[in-house]
Amino acid sequence: MPRIATKKNDILHAALALFMKKGIRATTTKDIAMRADISEGTIYRHFESKDELANQVFEKTSRVLYNFLKEKLALFTKPEEQLNCYVRSLFDFARKDHKKYSFLFAAHQTELRRQTRKKTKHIDLLVEIIILGQEQGVFRAVDQHLAATMVLGTITQTIFYLKNGDIKVNFADIVPEVQASCLKILN
Amino acid sequence: MPRIATKKNDILHAALALFMKKGIRATTTKDIAMRADISEGTIYRHFESKDELANQVFEKTSRVLYNFLKEKLALFTKPEEQLNCYVRSLFDFARKDHKKYSFLFAAHQTELRRQTRKKTKHIDLLVEIIILGQEQGVFRAVDQHLAATMVLGTITQTIFYLKNGDIKVNFADIVPEVQASCLKILN
Amino acid sequence: MPRIATKKNDILHAALALFMKKGIRATTTKDIAMRADISEGTIYRHFESKDELANQVFEKTSRVLYNFLKEKLALFTKPEEQLNCYVRSLFDFARKDHKKYSFLFAAHQTELRRQTRKKTKHIDLLVEIIILGQEQGVFRAVDQHLAATMVLGTITQTIFYLKNGDIKVNFADIVPEVQASCLKILN
Amino acid sequence: MPRIATKKNDILHAALALFMKKGIRATTTKDIAMRADISEGTIYRHFESKDELANQVFEKTSRVLYNFLKEKLALFTKPEEQLNCYVRSLFDFARKDHKKYSFLFAAHQTELRRQTRKKTKHIDLLVEIIILGQEQGVFRAVDQHLAATMVLGTITQTIFYLKNGDIKVNFADIVPEVQASCLKILN
């Protein structure tokens, strides 16, 4: 996914890396400018404020994940397969795009302006899968948002502890394990 | 749970409330002093630094939850009962002690000094339940930390979305639903 | 010169030691209280303020030096002998009562309230010696304060560099050397 | 001695004046900012900390004196002439560049970070004069650093009391008097 290397993109990338590592508040505009190899003033030519920048980083990153998942899910039609795909893809994304994943799911959301926080669209994909599965009678009847939430919690919490090194399980073994658990939640 | 109203406790309470609402970094010592109705200097009579204060808030809150869960779990002996109790108790704690729960599980942990972060002992209680269940052959064989992580993720994510108003389910109906899901993960 | 160990004396001693080592401003009342093994509040029972304490430390120390020199000088009657005695005694005092000497001659005088600064009476003793010497025709005619100043400068500057380790001369050899120089200034 | 009026120079000048008058610790960054007619933040664009600023003020001032003396001394070749020149030049510098002289020789050196304190190079010039004089047999054999120290003490102490108004001697008469004394110390 090659992007045109504009200053604006440089700033977005630098900001993502730093926000992920240190949190939004702990990252200074000077940090960002230095990492993006531009001057502090330039940030304000492209973004209204540091808050605005943080929001755009979030939205862009959120979109990337959404598109990534959507593309993967398109390869499957059966709900169970889609669910498995969703689980595996989220693990893959977390590995491949470490920074983006961490920024999206780690702590920093409390630091974003409230209005932005809701727009995590990847959960909608999960809701759709569950609705489909319920229509086809393969998933049990349960509030779809509740179910999606539980599934997502299972996945992200696992990835979180995995990253922290708290779980001593072979990575290859984990994905099927989590897939199985998620299926059980819905059956 | 009446506490002796010392200044130190006033500060801890004020800090908890503010850290929970705005995050640690976004909370100023002035905020804390005003809410605790003391002067800023007094904070430094009781805590070496704001960081130290944050750590103590975390540790104290963590201990409260641990003791709460431990007490509830003591009433049961069978693993499945204990699991159900764990789920229900965490929901109860989240309702009853809104601030403490939010601080412990919300994003702010990245803002704490590393060393403190790991000491979330409540997950150990879950691990013990799972071990017991596996010994008695009622839970399947799976890495206990992985299992505990998935269960905890299911619970906390649900509470998170519940608090955000994203799930339109009657509160009374949710606990059994989550209990059922957790049991399934372990069966 | 044993003193009654009152709290007030404890405070004066602690303050002297700390003022000498770190300077007046850099010494906190807490430092003093801790070293004197009393509480901060007690300082204000004996001294109006930290400034007042610093002044009293200075005055007391100044008096000790004055009396020490006066006593030594009383043993001699001839001006040259008294001059030599003055030089040797100042070196002795600097060795014996390291803290007091350093406090009196080191930097901290700028930190004292102006009014106190002038009261360094030890120079008057030197002026008297010079007047006596001039009356007896053994010292040349020169403004007595100017002469005293030059002599004192010669002595204190030497002690200063000696303490700093900048001069590689045997201690025993220095005193006669300085005595000789001072005599020359006056001849 | 016109200087380019950069903010950095403004700060250095303001700091010198204030440090000289009140001491380093007693001078606040706010004082400096106000006197330099800049904002407090600007200080930190040019200096890492107040300590750093104090060190730079000291080093710069020290260099100015060194160069001033060096230039004057270059006009003479005979050791006695150079010594007289050294004495007179130090008096001149103290009059002409009141602030710089006071900062260098007054008490404030204890307030500087240790490492900087030693670098008073002007004394080296004096040591060189004495070595030259000894080689030519016009000064007596004595440790050069000890001799330099005594000479410098004689000069600076005199200037100190002169500034304080303690000596009632015509300024024009003092310099020859001190020159004579210094020569005597070395003969």
Added chain:
DNA sequence: AATGAATGAGAATTCATTCAT
């Protein structure tokens, strides 16, 4: 007299944002 917790007026420093170039 003695204590030591509490105060609150500042201290040094940081940092998002502005603005002249």
Added chain:
DNA sequence: AATGAATGAATTCTCATTCAT
């Protein structure tokens, strides 16, 4: 568009002094 020096409000922390006990 870009720069980076300058700003100044805000932040954490310090410390002489006070005061209830």
